[in-house]
Amino acid sequence: MSEKPKHQLFATRIGVIAATVGSAVGLGNIWRFPYEAGVHGGGAFLAIYIVFILILGVPVLCAEFALGRSTHRNVLGCFRQLKPAQPFWRIIGIIGVTSGIMILSFYSVIAGWTLEYFFVSLRGDIAGNSTDELHSMFGAFTTGMRPVIWTIVFLLINYCVIVRGVQKGVERASNVLTPALMVLLAVFCVNSLMMPGAADGLSFLFKPDFSRITPSVVIGAMGQAFFSLSLGLGCMLTYASYFPDRTPLVRSAAVTVGLDVFTAIMAGVLIFPAVFTYGFSPQEGPTLVFEVLPAIFTQVSGGWFWAPLFFFMLFLASLTSTISMSEIGIAWLTQDRGMSRGKACMLVIAIAMVCGVACALSFSYWAGLRLPVIGEFNIFNFFDYTSSNVLLPLGGMLISVFAGWMLDREVLRRQLTTPRNAFSSLASVIAFLLRYVSPVMILVIFIANL
């Protein structure tokens, strides 16, 4: 029913889910969601985020799945194969490969923070500190050189996994990891719910104050919807090129979206009660979660055990996400540019390392550095903002236009309905959203933001 794949596929059905959920669930849910929700007023942000997940996220995810699985090609090769005479569409691939590396760069900085906190808490160094002491400890860490080293170390670990190929390693690792992370999160949610600030935290997160909705809240929520589902730059397309034909696409998309949103909400329930209990400002930004988590762990009994475990899981969850980001470029370099896997991995990681170090320095030596073209942002914020809020939605818009209007309708329908199951009936709704709703909506939001 689709092109014959020239490369290895995911072996098992559970492996497919594990890999896509592994890509989707990561720092985007546990670090980025609470910080973005905090900056953008909580409840209103959550409400818009969920709306975007449903009407943009689900259809674009299905589109990426269908495009990747029907061609079994990478993000550039896919569009070349489907529309050889229209090179315009390769722009999706170009956006994908570039912003994949951009996201890999700043994401590795945060993943490096999880490594630092894993070791610090393992040594018992966060126990017994007051919130103020934890705050200065974190400040001293981010303004020193260690984040740079951790960024490099994290990228090297990522390299060691990806040179071996995604299929086996990722399948196995994510099978255990994702459920374990969810259980751990659930345990800590219960703990947060018993804090004195729980009521304030929950009402901040769940009570939408719609008067606070501004264009920047809307664009932030849209960016977060794309980011947390790994959408818009062909990451899921690349993974779907490794799906066997018997994978039910709509059902896999539903499972991925469900677990992704659930994890983000759990992270919110974990963080915000603590924010209000310990007197943090929800508006703090990218550093929020790393200030709040240690504060939680110093308060719980057995914190010496839970803290390193939690940070280690967070590190692994980041790794299953960065593996998927790296794969976008690697699949292209190996399939279309004839590069060996080893060389391709080296190239992608080397570029990410240079950019990642620059991002890490944005919290210290280059904190005040403003490049002329990027205005008010430092390098980290520029990478984070441009990729998530501009490039991902732009890529998502092009993907939905392509899947809705350019792709043979029959191919789309067949991809979404074979093998048949209860979810197949959603195929026509998805096709409708892809044609008339998602692209228009993204465009309107872009224009409103100008």
Ligand code: TRP
């Ligand atoms: N979705 C992941 C997270 O929530 C991050 C991620 C992985 C990603 N691959 C991506 C984001 C591709 C954008 C594009 O942590």
